[in-house]
Amino acid sequence: MEQLNRQSSYFSANEKITALYCRLSRDDELQGESNSIRNQKDILEKYALDMGFENLEFFVDDGYSGTNFDRPSWNKLNALIEDGKVENIIVKDMSRLGRDYLKVGFYTEVLFPDNDIRFIAINNGVDSNNQVENDLTPFINIFNEFYAKDTSKKIKAVFKAKGQSGKPLTTNPPYGYLKDKEDKNKWIVDEVAAETVKLIFNLCIKGFGPSQIACELKSRKIPTPAEHFKSIGLNFPVDTPEEECNWNPATIATILDREEYLGKVINFRTKRKSYKTKKSVDNPKSEWAIFDNVHEPIIDEETFDIVKRIRKTRRVRNSLGEMPALSGMLYCADCGAKLYQVRGKGWSRDKEYFVCASYRKQKGKCTSHQIKNIQVEEILLREIRKVTAFAKDHEEEFVDLVLKKKTSELNQVLRSQKKELEDSKDRIEKLDSIVQNLYEDNLEGKISDQRFEKMAKAYDEEENLLQKRIAELEETITKSQKEELNVESFLKLVRKYTDIKELDPEMIRIFVDKIYVEQSEKVPGTNLKKQTIWIYWNFIGKIDI
Secondary structure (H helix, E strand, O other): OOOOOOOOOOOOOOOOOEEEEEEEEEHHHHHHHHHHHHHHHHHHHHHHHHHOOOOOEEEEOOOOOOOOOHHHHHHHHHHHHHHHOOOOOOOOOHHOOOHHHHHHHHHHHHHHHHOOOEEEEOOEEEEOOHHHHHHHHHHHOOOOHHHHHHHHHHHHHHHHHHHHHHOOOOOOOOEEEEOOEEEEEEEEEEEHHHHHHHHHHHHHHOOOOOHHHOOOOOOOOOHHHHHHHOOOOOOOOOOOOOOOOOOOOHHHHHHOHHHHHHHOOOEOOOOOOOOOOOOEEEEOOOOOOEOOOOOOOOOOHHHHHHHHHHHHHOOOOOEEEEEEOOOOOEEEEEOOOOEEEEEOOOOHHHHOOEEEEHHHOOOOOOOOOOOEEHHHHHHHHHHHHHHHHHHHOOOOHHHHHHHHHHHHHHHHHHHHHHHHHHHHHHHHHHHHHHHHHHHHHOOOOOOOOEEEEEEHHHHHHHHHHHHHHHHHHHHHHHHHHOOOOOOOHHHHHHHHHHOOOOOHHHHHHHHEEEEEEEEEOOOOOOOOOEEEEEEEOOOOOEEOO
């Protein structure tokens, strides 16, 4: 038999082709050689030549799911159909065309007939020129889709079991790690990339934002993740930038948010809405599976927590340059709003001040709470030195002081929350009784149906709100009871920074969570004013030495 040239052929504008279509997915590969592209080609070629079809051309999609119709060769064939250049389409069986009942039905019942195309599925005995045989086609399509759905369920079950066992589900580990050659489910530290990850976190603590970090890495000629992977012979699906060492700020932001650098494996971050689509959607954090101490950490807990706080209060650059070190750190002690940084072009540092954002937006809504930057900085430097010195010289006493104070505050909050929880539950019981009485009054004709429906609806809405609040309170109380004060993390900072001589954005954010500023008050009998600020330290909260 004369062998058919299996490459795409040329044909004249007046000639129509017989398209021999082959498709193979990864799932099909598991069934062995019967569905291989080679086998499909042999079957299609022999059938077409035996039946006398001419002007044959192969269209091959290797590695594409039957539920996905966005395939290169299929798209090329569709374009030829639109141009009226296809006379026949032959496939090994209906599942090669696809495993989506509705889409396959559209092609076989609408598109092909409208374009006078003869469709043949050899193994299923389907031929559009034989109407009797075609009556079975819809049922074949349904079974093919059922197969795809069933296969998807089985794969999901395996995937879920693996994810719940603590093995990472990601195809590639995050930048900074590599797969262990001896165990693909284990990550090992990529020393070169890990140093870059540490640098990114340190630059963030120093006050650099993602864009500034990207510029700094570029200036130091540090390769991007894609360039790094390529240099060590790995082909990760990451685009290589046109310009060398041109880091994307979004990549920096992603690195700063990844808890995997703490030694964790986090599975089920995303999911697919349907087996018919590859598009992923984010899962709520409550559905994540988080496993601690799975691999060697690159970033310690203290550094990660500090960066997390910094990114919540980012310092934004404007026309006057980057905002001062305290920007985003100060809050109004009365209304809780952030204090707004006020400065002007050509101003010296001693003129810059903060003012309550609520007061600035609407006069009378709150008082100004105005305070100068240098005043806060002077107090802050003094307090940091005082607290760290006491913690260093009297460690046991410091720990005891912090724990007693925080335990007292926590107990006070818990008492308040538990009281509200009990009141909410009592109110729901009372509402049930009220609604029952309303129902009886309605049956006896004491109140009209319209009045009953209106009152019952109002009570139902109140009960729904109470149920939500109860759920919130129960969750909050559970978290509060489990909350452990991380005094040791604060002490690690104290031991690390022993001689603090001046303030900078890095030092402020390492030690301070937030600062509350009270309204200034006149000192009786003098022309002086006094103003109080409350410093909340990272890991230990507010503490008085």
